[in-house]
Amino acid sequence: MSELNSEPSISRQGALQAAALLGAAPWSEMLKSWLKPDASTQPPRPLREVGREREQRVIPPPPLPPLGVIALNRLAFGPRPGDVAAFNALGATPEARLQAYVDQQLNPAGIDDNACQARLTGAGFTTLNKSLGQLWSDHVVNNTTGWDLRMLPLVETERATLIRAVYSKRQLIEVLADFWHNHFNVYGWHYYVGPVFVHYDRDVIRAHLLGNFRQMLEAVAKSTAMLYYLDNYINQAGGFNENWARELMELHTLGVENYLGVMDPFSVPLDENGQPIGYVDNDVYEAARAFTGWRVDYSSWEPGVGQSGAFLYYESWHDRANKFFMRKYIPADQAPMKDGLDVLDGLASHPGTARHIAGKLCRRLVGDYPPQEVIDAAAAVFLAQKDAPDQLKQVVRTILLSTAFQNTWGDKVKRPFEAAAGFLRAANAEFTPSDSWGWNYGRLGQPLFSHPAPNGFADTKEDWANTMSMLQRWRLANALIEGWVEGTTIELVSQTPSNLRTPNAIADYWIDRLLGRAMHPVENREEIVGFLAQGRNPDFDLTDEQRSGRIPRMVAVLLMSPDFQLR
Secondary structure, eight states: OBOSSOOOOOOHHHHHHHHHHHIIIIIHHHHHHHHSTTGGGSOOOEEEETTEEEEOOOOOOOOOOOHHHHHHHHSSSSOOTTHHHHHHTTOSSHHHHHHHHHHHHTOGGGSOOHHHHHHHHHTTOSSTTOOHHHHHIIIIITOOSOHHHHHHHHHHHHHHHHHHHHHOSOHHHHHHHHHHHHHTOOOTTSTTTGGGHHHIIIIIIITTTTSOHHHHHHHHHHOHHHHHHTTGGGOOTTSOOOHHHHHIIIIISSOGGGBOOSOOGGGOOBOTTSOBSSBOHHHHHHHHHHTTTEEESOOSSSTTOOSSOSEEEOGGGSOOSOEEETTEEEOSSOSTTHHHHHHHHHHHTOHHHHHHHHHHHHHHHTOSSOOHHHHHHHHHHHHHTTTOTTHHHHHHHHHHTSHHHHTOOSSSBOOHHHHHHHHHHHTTOEEOOOHHHHHHHHTTSOOTTOOOSTTOSOOSHHHHSSHHHHHHHHHHHHHHHHTOSTTEEOOOTTTSOTTOOSHHHHHHHHHHHHHSSOOSSHHHHHHHHHHHHTTSOTTSBOOHHHHHHHHHHHHHHHHHSHHHHBO
16 A cells, blocks of 8 residues: 655665664663563552653563574574574474584584685685784784784674674684683783684683683683783792682682681581582682693793793792692692692582583573583583583583573674674674774773672673663664764665565564564564555555665664564
């Protein structure tokens, strides 16, 4: 049908104002309502909107979407066009499809990722294939041009990470790389970390994320980036530095939940297997002594020290005396590095570490409050396979094929990086990272590899479902759709089938395309349709001019919606 009364195409300013109202008023309250564990029992509160008092709607939790939607929003940075259909073609039942998809993603070498690799090649990166020695030589020792060259490996790693998140078919690898970078966080803009960030990403994090945790832990301990970031490069007998040892235990292995404070180490209770139930301050100090002499090979005056920037065990700095760590005696004068290796062995095989790592993985891959049974199952695999070369792969598979994974939805809000990559993937953007992208994305609060503290970015919905975080996401969505981000092109009208002319038909196409499910509650769809119709009959055809002006801004509003932010 044709619309009988024509109207001017909605202005960009008017569209953005409308999008802000659609996103700010009912949807922000809806998101808050979903985030409350007992939202249905909360009394309604007044919400001021455009100078009027408006009663808050109490929204029930969203229904469970198709399993393909769950998988592609948690094992990937959201679906690209065609991904849900490809998932559904993997088996006769949802469970069979999930198992096939998980097995496919956990064997990345079998996935053809040449198209993404071509983008990486075309980006002209110069540092991604450099060895650690080359990075140190080119960007530290022989750097005569200054800061930009020094930090180029960090910048190129960041941009390569963005390209992979948007275009790689090995999506689970990218999700896990993001997880482990956050777990073993280093501040990328540290003076000595930035030059070697390619090595940290490629040879420490990505090389081990489906491998053995103990091996990964040692790679982190010996990495130039971590040695500098947590100050172990200056750790020596007679004045040990505890920074690395404390974070190793508090963040990387046992977790703060197993910290018992300033307890007498001899009085720490043992579990049923004879293991201490947790750690105390004395264990931190003894671990710090065990890692004395673990440093970086970089000096122009010390005997036996070169300029390679690699890990160096410096015997003369090591505390050779005996140590008492986690209720176990470490004798004096052990072989080189053995004190530290013994500490890593004990931590990597401790039940507390298994529970801590399993819990964090479940929180990332399932929800903020995963059932205890899935954590216990993952921890049991972690311990049983502690010597297996694919230990972490087996742990992740256990989590992803659990009932909890399949039956949890909306328990998490996408973090800014997930949301931004999801925008680009869902809209089928032509994307090349640029300074303009960095400026727009940086306001979201999760700049890549740039968390100064060792605990990494928060991973619960309460930390990200706030007014400022959502506002900046809306701004990024608008900037992308309006074409304000250099290097990014999104053509949405041409992606809309030409035979879809009415607001109802166009809205339903894009809701299914971007979300893979109906909006919740149904009133959200009505607002999308109303935005397209602009007060006219939603079953009347839009003109070409109206389609061109309204479809992109309608997509921006959908990207702002709580439906899109959940995972």
